Amino acid sequence: MGSQQQAATRRTPWPPEAVLDKPSPLVDEALFRHSVISPLRYPGAKRQLVPVIESLIRANVPPPRLMVEPFCGGATTTLRLLGAGVVEHGVLADIDPLVAAFWKTAAFDAHWLIDAMRAEPVTVARWDWWRASTPRGRRERALKCLFLNRTTFSGILHGRAGPIGGRAQTSAYKIDCRFGLEGLARRIKGVAELAASGRLLDVWETDWRTAVARIPTQFGMLEPSEVVVYLDPPYVDKAQWLYEWSFDNSEHTDLANSLCSDVPYRWLLSYDDNQTIRDLYRARPGQATLHVSHRYTAAGSEKRTVKDELLVTNFDSLPESDRYRILHP
Ligand SMILES: C[S@@+](CC[C@H](N)C(=O)[O-])C[C@H]1O[C@@H](n2cnc3c(N)ncnc32)[C@H](O)[C@@H]1O
Numbered sequence: 181m182g183s184q185q186q187a188a189t190r191r192t193p194w195p196p197e198a199v200l201d202k203p204s205p206l207v208d209e210a211l212f213r214h215s216v217i218s219p220l221r222y223p224g225a226k227r228q229l230v231p232v233i234e235s236l237i238r239a240n241v242p243p244p245r246l247m248v249e250p251f252c253g254g255a256t257t258t259l260r261l262l263g264a265g266v267v268e269h270g271v272l273a274d275i276d277p278l279v280a281a282f283w284k285t286a287a288f289d290a291h292w293l294i295d296a297m298r299a300e301p302v303t304v305a306r307w308d309w310w311r312a313s314t315p316r317g318r319r320e321r322a323l324k325c326l327f328l329n330r331t332t333f334s335g336i337l338h339g340r341a342g343p344i345g346g347r348a349q350t351s352a353y354k355i356d357c358r359f360g361l362e363g364l365a366r367r368i369k370g371v372a373e374l375a376a377s378g379r380l381l382d383v384w385e386t387d388w389r390t391a392v393a394r395i396p397t398q399f400g401m402l403e404p405s406e407v408v409v410y411l412d413p414p415y416v417d418k419a420q421w422l423y424e425w426s427f428d429n430s431e432h433t434d435l436a437n438s439l440c441s442d443v444p445y446r447w448l449l450s451y452d453d454n455q456t457i458r459d460l461y462r463a464r465p466g467q468a469t470l471h472v473s474h475r476y477t478a479a480g481s482e483k484r485t486v487k488d489e490l491l492v493t494n495f496d497s498l499p500e501s502d503r504y505r506i507l508h509p
Contacts, residue, residue, distance in 0.1 A: 188207075188373075190375050192288060193287075193381060194382060197401065198381055199245060199381060200401060203379045204377045208373060212260070212263025217259045217263060219326065219367040220326070220329045220335065221254065223336060226257060229257070230261070234260075234261060235499070236493065237261070237266055240496060240497050244406055244408040246271070247267040247410060248409050249272050249409075249411070250386075250391035251274060252272040252283065253279060255283060258272060259380075262379040263374065269378070269380075271380075271381055271383070273388070273391040275385070275425045276425055281319075282321070282322045282329075284322070284383040285318060286322070287371055287374070287375035287380050290368050290371065292319060293319075293326070293368055294368055294369070297361065307331055307343045310327050310328055311328065330364070331343055344358065392438070392442075407446070408446045408447065408448065409445050410447070411447065413427055413432070413451070433460065436460045439494075440467070446495055448492070452487075452488070453488035453490050457490055457492075458490065461490075461492045466494050468508065470498070470504040470506055471505045471507050472503060473488050474486070474489075490507075
């Protein structure tokens with residue numbers, strides 16, 4: 181099957197019972213082998229962790245039927261695992277109304293989003309207009325999210341960051357340098373295909389507590405062992421510069437307490453390496469903290485940099501791997 185073949189689209193989220201059905205084949209499987217599927221550039225995207233998460237999920241039984249990502253942001257992890265067939269179904273959730281509206285529109289209203297994106301003038305004047313706007317409808321919020329994410333320094337949606345290239349646009353990188361229409365349209369169609377094929381079932385605009393509490397009410401037909409929750413909360417440092425909704429220390433503690441006592445599912449939690457988080461998850465029974473270190477070359481730089489991340493999980497089986505080091509238990 182070629183990518184020329186038109187993928188089906190679906191206009192509404194799936195009813196929860198769809199989680200029991202097998203997804204239909206993907207029309208454009210090659211798209212999902214690309215390293216980046218998300219149309220959003222997201223501060224804190226944990227792209228390099230995806231292979232580690234994939235190997236942990238594959239090493240544990242039973243294979244999950246449903247993955248829920250309550251801090252989805254750019255949703256890199258869920259999109260990749262759905263595209264690769266590592267999990268059958270997924271639900272994305274985020275408290276940020278712009279982010280939630282974006283995913284809902286990309287999944288279930290992609291033609292509108294692509295047409296609207298193509299009609300946008302990518303200028304500093306338009307950037308100012310979107311920044312000042314308070315859109316009421318889901319479609320306009322989605323477009324605001326996409327526009328500002330792709331034209332603002334580091335993809336930051338709210339507050340302080342300015343347009344790529346600066347207000348004077350004297351830099352070599354102009355405001356539209358990350359607004360490549362064909363690439364974005366291809367990625368948005370990819371999200372729509374994950375939805376149309378019955379993989380991406382729904383998008384929730386919620387706080388993480390509500391998202392976790394909603395799993396048993398909506399998906400009570402699944403055994404808890406068939407669900408995996410992947411959580412990538414805001415940074416411990418700097419988050420207030422990046423996201424409208426950041427976390428203070430008490431929220432990091434609430435999340436840790438909730439995962440350790442109230443969440444009956446298998447879960448994986450990722451953080452940039454940080455002593456506060458190491459201490460918070462140390463010596464809790466039934467879970468382990470993995471240290472993952474990877475080298476990468478930042479865009480526009482020659483230098484190799486090392487990035488250290490933590491993955492905390494209650495998965496039973498943690499196979500030997502040179503990709504991570506188990507810190508505890
Ligand atoms: C680190 S980012 C997630 C990045 C994402 N994993 C990726 O790969 O792009 C954290 C996200 O959590 C969201 N968030 C912050 N507080 C939240 C809360 N209380 N409940 C749900 N989402 C929240 C933010 O809006 C942001 O999108």
